[in-house]
Amino acid sequence: MKLSAITDILRGDKQADRVVPPSGHTAWLTSFTAAAMTFLAVFALALSLATGRLADRWSDALARSATVRISAPVGQLDAQTRAVLDVLATTPGIARARAMDDAEQRALLEPWFGPDLPLDALPIPRLIEVTESREGYDSEGLRQRLAAEAPGAVLDDHTRWRRPLAVAAGRLRLLGVTSILLIGGAMAAMITLAANASLAANSQVIRVLRLVGARDAYIVRAFVRRFTLRALAGSVVGAVLGMVGVAFLPAADMAGGFLTGLGFQGAGWLWPFLLPLLAAMVAFFATRFAAFRKLKELT
Numbered sequence: 001m002k003l004s005a006i007t008d009i010l011r012g013d014k015q016a017d018r019v020v021p022p023s024g025h026t027a028w029l030t031s032f033t034a035a036a037m038t039f040l041a042v043f044a045l046a047l048s049l050a051t052g053r054l055a056d057r058w059s060d061a062l063a064r065s066a067t068v069r070i071s072a073p074v075g076q077l078d079a080q081t082r083a084v085l086d087v088l089a090t091t092p093g094i095a096r097a098r099a100m101d102d103a104e105q106r107a108l109l110e111p112w113f114g115p116d117l118p119l120d121a122l123p124i125p126r127l128i129e130v131t132e133s134r135e136g137y138d139s140e141g142l143r144q145r146l147a148a149e150a151p152g153a154v155l156d157d158h159t160r161w162r163r164p165l166a167v168a169a170g171r172l173r174l175l176g177v178t179s180i181l182l183i184g185g186a187m188a189a190m191i192t193l194a195a196n197a198s199l200a201a202n203s204q205v206i207r208v209l210r211l212v213g214a215r216d217a218y219i220v221r222a223f224v225r226r227f228t229l230r231a232l233a234g235s236v237v238g239a240v241l242g243m244v245g246v247a248f249l250p251a252a253d254m255a256g257g258f259l260t261g262l263g264f265q266g267a268g269w270l271w272p273f274l275l276p277l278l279a280a281m282v283a284f285f286a287t288r289f290a291a292f293r294k295l296k297e298l299t
Helices: 003-011 026-062 074-091 103-112 137-151 157-201 203-211 216-247 264-295
Strands: 065-070 095-101 124-133 155-156
Touching: 026 074, 026 157, 026 216, 026 264, 065 074, 074 095, 074 124, 074 137, 103 124, 137 155, 157 203, 157 216, 203 216, 216 264
Parallel strands: none
Antiparallel strands: 065 124, 065 155, 095 124
């Protein structure tokens, strides 16, 4: 959108504005479409940002932790556990390592096997929780040391868990962007239909304007200004309503943690304010395209 076009839209022309009716079905259709589509775009943006943030947070949490699983005969389990802890204590990049007790392991298995799981009667491996420092550690080197000191120890650095989460975060962001693009396309289609209807309804006025020497660019500018301002006003209302709806979504403690971080955070609340500008740009180009095409048909 050129600077001169923006100036024309803001300044206006009272004579040219008479070409486009200030009210009617095309007026409310344009405003309602812009408001509804922007309202949906706010939620699409909020959900994509929140789910992407959640996946990133899970991935970061897994990236800073690891687990060593020790499967050994009962008589060797304690000895291999001590050997693994000694190896981890002397490994650069390991901030903390501790062996889980029976109560903690029972709590981990309870959701799948119930509260009455007999750990003493089952060959449950011993789990060691590992927390790495910011510098990180050499996982391959650590595996080799564990294989030499404790043959029953297996290091799980959660790589197989992090990779799907990273892929999910990328796809969720892509889904959010795709949704906004589809919403913009639907808005452009509706505004184009409304502009065509308004041009057809004012065909006689357009012919008279041409007879008195008005150029097509002058007529198009009048339609573009009116429909762009209608879309902008409707989009602002939709953005405000959408932000209010997002603000009233259940908090994390009310949702039991399932909706943790849902919505906008910090500077993310500024993103919805860009949607009315995008809606105005969509209306500008859609109306301009429809107006020139319709004027060629009326020639």
